[in-house]
Amino acid sequence: MAFVEILNVRKVFGTKENDIVALDEASLSFGEGEFVTLLGPSGCGKTTLLRIVSGLLRPSSGTIRVGGRDVTGPYSDYGFVFQQASLMPWRSARDNVLFPMEILGKKDAEALKRADELLELTGLSNFAKSRPHELSGGMQQRVSLCRALIHRPKLLLMDEPFGALDEFTRLEMNDLLLKVKEETKASVLFVTHSISEAIYLSDKVVVFSRRPARVHLEFDLSLPAPRNQATRFTPEFTEAERRASEALGILGAH
Structure with a gap:
């Protein structure tokens, strides 16, 4: 049974004279506990879709359901991690981690x-009293992740959260997220x-076309478990990269 259902979602910005179609009949679904990644060119509507799933933005048409309930506005059972x-x-x-609990x-x-459990899980126990300027970029994103999880949400929305980090820190954060x-x-x-x-990271990858975004390709992953950095050098990983690259137009399809 699908936990998140995104059904024929369309989002148009602007006026009738100058419409910008960000999403066009985008549909996908996934089950509870799954890790799904949206992959696509810059500006193709991925962030727009995240905001619609969160209820922070209303679609022009289409339906979002989370846990069997229609999303018609903001709700409490998700965490959001930004870039x-x-x-x-x-x-x-x-x-900072406790702030959502104050709001609630x-x-x-x-x-x-x-x-304290989340700070320990993310290796920040010794930095609980530190202020943001005393933390590295990777540490700050760990705090942000803890903050998103503090109220035990069933859904975690993450918008390019490691894009500003150096490659080594990004690899570390990938392992931490798993x-x-x-x-x-x-x-x-x-x-x-x-x-x-x-x-x-993913159980499923969804590749979007250029704007207006449509689901161009959706495929499941069955990489050897448990995943670690050596996983990146397996034939299964290389084949999945090739498949995604073709869908994005980086490689010519055979």
């Missing part, structure tokens, strides 16, 4: 325990421009 960590500079790492009026002993997903059992809808990152 920039966007932490509050005057707050410690722990207090649930900053209690259980929330504090949960925050670990966090295994621990939390959250479903993940992830946006990236990196073919390699998409293949490494």
Whole structure:
């Protein structure tokens, strides 16, 4: 049974005289606990779709369902991780993580325990009292990830969260994200421009066409488990990269 259903979603920006079609009849679905990556050219509507799934943006037409319920506006059972960590500079790492619980009026002993568990899971226990300027870019994104997970959401939305990091840190964050997903059992809808990152992280890759975005190709991955950096050098990984590259027009189809 599908946990997230995206059905014939269309999004048009602008006026009738100057319409910009960002999404055109986009449809996909995935089950609870799955990791799905949206892959496609810049400006093709991937971020727009994430915002529609979150309820922060209304589609022009089409339907979004999460957990069997239609999404008609913002709701609480998701976490969002953006490309920039966007932490509050005057707050410690722990207090940044706890901010959503303050908004929900649930900053209690259980929330504090949960925050400390997440900081430990992401290797930040020794930096709980540090402020954002005292943390590296990778550490800041770990705090952002903890903040998105503090209220135990069933769905995690991630918009190019590692795009601003150096390659070595990005690889580390990929491994951390797989670990966090295994621990939390959250479903993940992830946006990236990196073919390699998409293949490494995902149970399913969805390749979008250029704007107006349509689902051009959707395929499941069955890489050897557990995944680690050596996975990137397996024949299965190389074949999946080739398939995605062809769909993106980087390689000519055979």
